[in-house]
Amino acid sequence: MTYIPISPKERDAMLEKIGVKTLDDLFKDVPAKHRFPELDLPPALTEMEAAAELADIASNNETVRGDLISFLGAGMYNHYIPSVIDHMLRRGEFYTAYTPYQPEISQGTLQAIFEYQSLMSVLTGMEVSNASHYDGATAAAEAVNLAFAQFRGKRTKVVVSPSLHPQYRDVIRTYTQGMGVEVAGETGVHLEDGPEALTSQVDDKTCLVIVQYPDFFGRIYDYTKLIEDAHAKGALVCVVANPTALAMLKTPAAMGADVVVGEAQPLGIPMWYGGPSLGFFTTSKKYVHKMAGRLVGETVDNRGQRAYVLTLTAREQHIKRERATSNICSNQGLLALGAAIYMSVLGKTGMGQVANLCYQKAHYAAETLSKIPGYGLCFSDPFFHEFSLCCPKPVAEINAHLLDHGILGGYDLSQDYPSLQNHMLIAVTEMNSKEEIDLLAEILAEVSHD
């Protein structure tokens, strides 16, 4: 089927005005031997057929809403998404608009981004939020770009906590491979050690220290001392934070963080098999010129009305070209709007409730599971909604058994940490009922008896 609204008669009139005979005549600049290839693709489907085909493909998945009970997190979380969000996102005025380059006819997008920036500032405590990055991992890599640019390339070392999400560390390594940056910190620090253990890696060549909050294992640390020590050596500190946890926990700003980034998928965005999601990026006003990405600022129009525009655009790639901090041109506009609606409609009360439910249920789960013979908590530190469970058998084996019972088990930590054989990272959110947790305990107990 086609969406083209031109009749054959209109087409012919247009060709005549142009002065050519056929549509094919418009392509004479294309080398003849490669012109008009026969594409080996399936024939076109009608809408009715496509709807059926896609429904069929989707039915070959097992979802965490109906098919499986999920205790899997590790960077993406199963939260309740209020109905109102998608009703708003499906307004064509929002989703079929481009980047708001013409502010006179884009105030909807611009004010929504401004509000998103403000809401992220509340959550993180930071002065400035940009309009978002691709995801949490790329936002963390952009924090490296900021710090590298801030010291004009004179500090070339990044100290990354080993308890930062392994995929985030991978992305940072990919992003920095042409920059001459040394990524340190992943070895020589024990996972059981507190955050101050990283301090020994920070020196006068370090531009940035990156830690996660709660960390990849779910642990909550107060990073104030680490940040003080890093600042004493002249380095900046980036905290990768979970936005749900920030509704309960001390803000990274209160600890002295210079940059706070993270994955905002928990704020009303479906998991969608990993994307698209929403990387948030917040910092202090003094680093705003080195920050990549779009930024919306308040102003007035020539009628004296309060209005919003993209501002400080001369920092960005299309003007600053190869001297720009990053090449990013887009933001996750529609998803930033979704996150803004989530934070607005949950508000102070709902956001607090979600954080508290995650915390309470995760602690009930930890308490219950750690009592099963053969299981135990791997770390004794405070945690939020994720914790590491030491298991009596390899996690892959346990998870296969859980799957037979319709349970999606936790993340197998041995994939990334050879020292954490038989360690499972379990995530619990407001979506998990007590019954589900009890069932998980029951099946885990079975496994240890097998």
Next chain:
Amino acid sequence: MNTPANLKYTKSDEWFDPATGKMGLTDYAQNQLSDIVFLEILVEVGDAVEPGKAIASVESVKASAETYAAAKGNVTAVNSALSDKPETLNSDPYGDGWMIQIEGGDFGDAMDAAAYEEYCAGRTH
């Protein structure tokens, strides 16, 4: 266009005062950039500079530019007040808008005011 006669000028629109060793951005350049909102001076006291070396990065509402050293020498002072008031580059490019001061001061083939005026007049934009 203001082009003081006592200064030397570069093709990349910097000025240099052989008497004081100060350098900065020309009136022509600030006018082209229009409203300047950000300035970062890229060198420190003690650094050696020479023509072609970037000494500052400037951003206006619509454009960005690098400022290059107009003469060779060692930096003896940096106008650190300028970063907080980058609009000074628009209002007083040859006075409070100076960026750095050097000792030495071999300005190579920099133009005099008359040559610079002629050069600017011949540019299309």
Next chain:
Amino acid sequence: MTETTSPKIVEPTIFDLSSPGRTGVTFPASDVPEAGLPPKGLLRSDLPLPELAEVDVVRHYMHLSKFNYSVDSGFYPLGSCTMKYNPKINEDTCRLPGFLHTHPLQPIETVQGNLALMYTLQEWLKEISGFAAVTLQPAAGAHGEFTGVLIMRAYHKSRGDTKRVKMLIPDSAHGTNPASSGMIGLNIVTIPSDERGNVDLKVLKEQCDDTVVGIMVTNPNTLGMFDENIEQVIKMVHDCGGLVYGDGANLNALLGIVRPGDLGIDVMHFNLHKTFAVPHGGGGPGSGPVGVAAHLADFLPEPLVGIVEEENDEEPPLFGFIKPEKSIGRMKSFHGHFGGGLVRSFTYIAMHGPDGLKDIAQYAVLNANYLLARLRDTYHVPYDRICMHEFVAEGQFAGSDVRALDIAKRLMDYNFHPPTNYFPLIVHEALMIEPTETENKDTLDAFADALIKIADEAKTSPELLHSAPHITPFGRMDEVKAARELVLCCWLPENYDENA
């Protein structure tokens, strides 16, 4: 405006609308025994988020939506952005619960639907573009470009060819290209265009030496021209050992017309949000898969989707993840913009088939040439020959102080979104017009009529243009105030220093 007048508020912010004690969406009481809270030192003291009822939130965002111009409301001829219609069925397919609620780290056996869709889309994109392998991971066009330059760098490095430091970029290429190369520290050499809008072969020849990493060409270029010498350009760069990056942003004009891989291009990104109708979403999310020729396939980012167990008489193939041998690494977490980008594009390609895709390119090019034919007597078009999906006119008239910006703003009064302006930089007062295949002849005629009328207004009543737009809910903005005062947030943290 003077500092003392407070601006008129058209729509309050979500913070302005807040009233203490109101609640919107709330959650069930906890069903587990109370576990207390973390130590007090780890808790935040206050959570100053807005407090609203759901209806307050709905009305607020409904009001905001009405301030936006969109493809669903009218013609959006934004050059190089391919603002085509976003079919509604795609909005339904990408939200099928089977796609929406799957976790990226689920065992592959439980997500064979997702993996089969990704594998098939990889195959389709390979067929459409003529490349040997495709990664779906990059999140946007610029992210794909960055992926591409990292692959080019890795390729030379793997051959021990370490003296290559120079990226050639024609002045008719997209503006992101220099920044993408800058991110890995390459030196940028700009190659000018000749008088027909092609890459200047003489300058290119001078630059082709053993320090060239490659060239980043946009073809059709940002003038809307298909480079008449593209095969020579590619050969010259290959002959000096360089690679050719194709900016796929303008692929809409090439569907079923020519495959970039067949021309000899080594690596290219796709913009699924342009070519394959993923909505732009007010600035994202996009999706920027990258295709490569066979000699670069080993360098693709990890992971790719592949068949990990071949099919047999009883079982279909098992899809899973594979890591290319010399992979540049991971570009983002998880597997790309699956739901938003890949499912919608899959639906779009499935509904077009080979002939439908060719129709897209042909009608996009027809529409652009028709507008060019209607406007060339009124607006100067510096590179005037048969164009592809877009063309660039000058928004200025002899003896008039009207500029492209004024014309752009005045178009809003005729209910059109303006074209891209002031880009590409090689045309003075550029107006870059890309109608796409979405528009019918009536719309194109109405747009041409409006531009012709505006050209007349520019002579008779230029003030009308200088002060435009007039009928929009907002007028021109004070951008200097925004940048100088830098109000980026309507909530200020404790100890906020106004003067910092």
